[in-house]
Amino acid sequence: MNGIICEKRIFNDTLITHSHSYAQLVLPLRGTMNIQTQKKNLILDEKHLFFLPIDNMHSFKSQGPNEFLVLDIPNYMFSNEDMNKLEEGVKCNLDEKWRAIRFLILNELNGKNNDAIYKLFHYFIPFIVKKHIPNSVKYIHEHFNENIDLKILANIENYSLAYYSEWFKKNMMLSPVEYIQKLRINRVKELLRDTDLSIMQIACEVGYSHNSSLTRLFKLHENTTPANYRAEIRKMSDLQLKSGNEDLQNLSYLY
Structure with a gap:
């Protein structure tokens, strides 16, 4: 991967199981998604977002109308220390701060310059990586x-x-x-x-x-x-x- 891939995606009710050599940040726009990793089983709705780490085997499906903002993030953008903290995945509340970040990312979707997304990544990733109280x-x-x-x-x-x-x-x-x-x-x-x-x-x-x-x-x-x-x-x-x-x-x- 050459930089972050950022897209709106729609999912169906077919259960897909796979892993990939890049991380993903999944921000719901509407609808829900069932995500199951080796250690987590959760429903991602419009009040939450999920960070999926690199090489993490997971299954997912979605029923009903849905749309998600998904960022595919290459592994070279993370340090080993960061990935150790994120190895189980991180579910966060889609609060006012994250809604503002989502808005900024959406504004950059159609732009040809990936630099803005790159800068936003470095702004929001500490919120996910930092040692938080479970x-x-x-x-x-x-x-x-x-x-x-x-x-x-x-x-x-x-x-x-x-x-x-x-x-x-x-x-x-x-x-x-x-x-x-x-x-x-x-x-x-x-x-x-x-x-x-x-x-x-x-x-x-x-x-x-x-x-x-x-x-x-x-x-x-x-x-x-x-x-x-x-x-x-x-x-x-x-x-x-x-x-x-x-x-x-x-x-x-x-x-």
């Missing part, structure tokens, strides 16, 4: 104080439950359960330090119905109980405050 991790941060079903997390990423657990640990260095526990413990430490809530109230705040459950988990991670942690952290705070007051007194003597 949607399931965002969900965990928003709901860590609730009972989270791992099936919901796997579905968010379009993965099977077994693969999701493996994928999560590879990317986050912890299992989903361990990651949730870590978020809860960090929140507990904040509440112990900054509030006068009881241990029972704090337990409820982070998703436990019994303070014994919180105490057991906290001791496992911090080697102390919540009550002892609060006492120690406040003792240290009092000492620092006292030391600061003494320093101010000493300074006052100098003046």
Whole structure:
């Protein structure tokens, strides 16, 4: 390939399976498309776009009226580091920023100079390549104080439950359960330090119905109980405050 190929394309309901030695950016204009890779199974609609990496075996089909803006992007335009980050494909929300990018690309479709498309590529590719927080991790941060079903997390990423657990640990260095526990413990430490809530109230705040459950988990991670942690952290705070007051007194003597 000599540069980026950018076209409007219409697909039918025949299931096609193949791979190619170039990447693709698929931006819906209307309709939907079913795309299945080795690790993802998703429906691409008018609210999402999809980046398909190089040499990725995939199947796709579309039913009903449809039209997609597709960019075929040669492999020499990516570094090895970038492609490692993109190897599983990236699904993004077609938000206001991406709609503006799509508009600019559409305006350049009939132009003979590929330079404008090339410049747009270098503008938008960091949005795809940059290490982003996966949607399931965002969900965990928003709901860590609730009972989270791992099936919901796997579905968010379009993965099977077994693969999701493996994928999560590879990317986050912890299992989903361990990651949730870590978020809860960090929140507990904040509440112990900054509030006068009881241990029972704090337990409820982070998703436990019994303070014994919180105490057991906290001791496992911090080697102390919540009550002892609060006492120690406040003792240290009092000492620092006292030391600061003494320093101010000493300074006052100098003046």
